[in-house]
Amino acid sequence: MFLDLTEEQKLIQDTARDFARVELEPAAAALDQGGDRSPLLANLKKLAELGFMGLNVKGEYGGSETGVVSFSLAVTEIARACASTAVTVSVNNMVAEVIQAVGSEEQRNAYIPKICSGEFSAGGFALTETGAGSDPAGMCTQAVDDGDSWVLNGAKIFITSAPYAGVFVVWAVTDKEAPKGKGISCFLVEAGTKGLIIGKEEKKMGQHASATNEVIFDDCRIPKSALMGKRNDGFRIAAGELAGGRIGIGSLGLGVGLAAMDYATRYVTERSQFGQKLSNFQAIQWMIADAYTELEAARLLLMSAACRKEFGRSFAKEASMAKMFATEAANKACYSALQMLGGYGYTQDFPVERYARDARITSIYEGTNEIQRLIISREILKNIS
Amino acid sequence: MKLLVCIKQVPDLESRFKPDAAGVWYNETDLAFRMNEYDEYAVEQAVQLREKLGEGTELTVLSIGPDRVVEALKKALAMGCDNAAHIQDPAASGKDPWQIASIIAAYAKDKGFDVIFTGMQSQDRGSAQVGVTIAEQLGLACTTTIVSFDYDNGTITAKRELEGGIKGVVKLKTPALVTCQLGLNVPRYPTLPNIMKAKKKEITAIPVVELLREEALATTASFHPPAKKGGGIVLEGDVSDLVDKVIAILKDKTAVLR
Numbered sequence: 001m002f003l004d005l006t007e008e009q010k011l012i013q014d015t016a017r018d019f020a021r022v023e024l025e026p027a028a029a030a031l032d033q034g035g036d037r038s039p040l041l042a043n044l045k046k047l048a049e050l051g052f053m054g055l056n057v058k059g060e061y062g063g064s065e066t067g068v069v070s071f072s073l074a075v076t077e078i079a080r081a082c083a084s085t086a087v088t089v090s091v092n093n094m095v096a097e098v099i100q101a102v103g104s105e106e107q108r109n110a111y112i113p114k115i116c117s118g119e120f121s122a123g124g125f126a127l128t129e130t131g132a133g134s135d136p137a138g139m140c141t142q143a144v145d146d147g148d149s150w151v152l153n154g155a156k157i158f159i160t161s162a163p164y165a166g167v168f169v170v171w172a173v174t175d176k177e178a179p180k181g182k183g184i185s186c187f188l189v190e191a192g193t194k195g196l197i198i199g200k201e202e203k204k205m206g207q208h209a210s211a212t213n214e215v216i217f218d219d220c221r222i223p224k225s226a227l228m229g230k231r232n233d234g235f236r237i238a239a240g241e242l243a244g245g246r247i248g249i250g251s252l253g254l255g256v257g258l259a260a261m262d263y264a265t266r267y268v269t270e271r272s273q274f275g276q277k278l279s280n281f282q283a284i285q286w287m288i289a290d291a292y293t294e295l296e297a298a299r300l301l302l303m304s305a306a307c308r309k310e311f312g313r314s315f316a317k318e319a320s321m322a323k324m325f326a327t328e329a330a331n332k333a334c335y336s337a338l339q340m341l342g343g344y345g346y347t348q349d350f351p352v353e354r355y356a357r358d359a360r361i362t363s364i365y366e367g368t369n370e371i372q373r374l375i376i377s378r379e380i381l382k383n384i385s
Numbered sequence: 386m387k388l389l390v391c392i393k394q395v396p397d398l399e400s401r402f403k404p405d406a407a408g409v410w411y412n413e414t415d416l417a418f419r420m421n422e423y424d425e426y427a428v429e430q431a432v433q434l435r436e437k438l439g440e441g442t443e444l445t446v447l448s449i450g451p452d453r454v455v456e457a458l459k460k461a462l463a464m465g466c467d468n469a470a471h472i473q474d475p476a477a478s479g480k481d482p483w484q485i486a487s488i489i490a491a492y493a494k495d496k497g498f499d500v501i502f503t504g505m506q507s508q509d510r511g512s513a514q515v516g517v518t519i520a521e522q523l524g525l526a527c528t529t530t531i532v533s534f535d536y537d538n539g540t541i542t543a544k545r546e547l548e549g550g551i552k553g554v555v556k557l558k559t560p561a562l563v564t565c566q567l568g569l570n571v572p573r574y575p576t577l578p579n580i581m582k583a584k585k586k587e588i589t590a591i592p593v594v595e596l597l598r599e600e601a602l603a604t605t606a607s608f609h610p611p612a613k614k615g616g617g618i619v620l621e622g623d624v625s626d627l628v629d630k631v632i633a634i635l636k637d638k639t640a641v642l643r
Contacts, residue, residue, distance in 0.1 A: 008459070008584060014419065015575055050576050064581060
């Protein structure tokens with residue numbers, strides 16, 4: 001076993017790190033304060049031009065073909081500077097990958113190049129509803145077969161990047177009579193389609209620059225060709241693709257946790273109390289040791305899940321383990337980092353409170369960590385009984 | 386046209402440097418390496434010229450060092466160089482600027498390069514001698530610390546940075562060598578598809594013994610951090626006493642009052 005990156009992976013990590021430090025980091029605090037989102041959109045365009053929107057997408061569709069390990073590395077480096085940018089990159093990659101995995105050749109050619117090139121600032125992943133969060137099969141949005149078109153009615157919630165997404169992957173019930181989860185289909189809906197309404201933007205605790213909106217379908221008529229994959233096979237698609245997204249969110253959590261700890265660790269070597277540096281106190285040393293150990297374990301879990309996916313092996317359990325562990329390690333690291341800064345950590349003059357708010361959602365979105373535990377235990381138990 | 390850009394891989398400058406066992410260079414263990422900053426300006430300028438001249442122009446990137454320098458070569462290839470020469474030398478860090486320049490000159494001698502780009506100096510050794518010494522050994526026109534570059538029909542027009550913010554403009558006929566300074570350009574980020582495509586570009590490996598003819602002219606005798614300063618002396622008491630104490634210390638410890 002050889003736990004090192006290839007030269008290409010190192011170069012991609014370096015490129016992401018350099019870009020994040022020069023372009024993303026200086027904008028992150030102001031973006032968090034809200035208001036003008038144009039620096040985010042400008043940076044998304046630059047990231048697309050460098051190839052970060054289709055890391056695991058084939059070159060013929062405008063992707064970079066760098067593989068899953070590189071995807072994880074890139075999201076982590078971007079998240080160290082700006083979690084809002086990182087989540088957009090993660091979701092864009094997931095949308096491009098789901099279209100590549102189950103879309104027709106026409107659908108792939110129509111949308112993936114636009115996501116990869118940045119012509120679309122983002123792609124939307126419209127699964128969650130008010131009554132269908134951890135239990136997406138309980139969704140109510142309907143698609144009715146109306147001759148040469150489908151008519152969508154219903155509402156999605158918590159849709160990342162909705163105001164600037166060029167295309168949405170939308171799940172809707174196509175067979176109400178079918179057993180739960182067996183009557184859902186997957187569609188591609190272009191922004192600007194009549195009846196597709198971008199609803200209110202959520203006021204969130206963190207990741208402010210990344211928009212999270214309601215998306216409403218009001219007699220939204222889309223062509224027959226908008227169906228992606230097989231009819232009534234949509235739920236299986238969603239379950240499969242979310243596993244890949246979990247590598248992205250775990251990687252994001254790792255980046256935020258590292259950012260918080262890196263900042264706090266430098267801080268304690270400079271600040272003195274009782275006539276000595278804070279880093280001389282064992283209580284602080286233990287926080288540093290615990291946090292970096294957990295973040296390193298998270299990194300190894302993420303690399304393992306990413307490697308399995310890259311080599312075509314099953315990875316759902318490993319992706320859930322990595323997502324759960326990394327996002328919890330990140331939250332703990334942010335808690336300790338804020339503690340290490342004391343009262344200053346709680347102020348907006350220091351970035352750690354932003355990291356702590358940005359990290360909090362990572363144990364919730366892309367499947368709560370409770371759902372990850374269900375998936376992990378189910379995978380383990382099914383091999384025993 | 387044939388272009389050459391010479392790069393060095395150096396440690397990240399934020400690293401903690403410790404002397405090696407022999408005490409003549411830094412210990413490389415656990416250091417993260419990257420392309421020398423000034424060489425990035427050189428690569429960017431070379432790639433811009435390569436793009437301007439288009440078909441029929443070949444841009445080679447060269448680096449001397451152990452296997453790890455291939456990563457820096459791949460970055461240059463991803464930025465737009467056509468092929469690479471890796472002069473394999475695990476002991477490159479022990480060679481003086483004369484030897485390094487001689488190795489590059491021996492490589493370049495029969496290749497007919499029209500323009501050679503180098504960084505103005507390396508961030509670790511910082512001799513700023515390699516570029517000019519290559520030019521001297523090959524008999525090329527040369528100018529240093531350039532902050533702008535233009536090429537037209539066999540003539541380079543380069544702006545140089547002089548002391549005190551003054552600029553100078555130099556024209557040279559090719560073949561020529563230029564050393565590149567901060568401010569020349571903003572190096573591009575290599576795109577991810579180009580990083581992947583760089584895998585397919587040719588990297589020629591040449592053992593250093595095939596090119597090394599010269600003995601070192603200068604040897605490094607010692608590499609060490611500055612001696613740790615004492616904690617300083619805090620004087621307390623009446624102002625008139627303090628003045629006497631300071632004068633006594635200055636007379637005793639320094640040459641200021643003699």
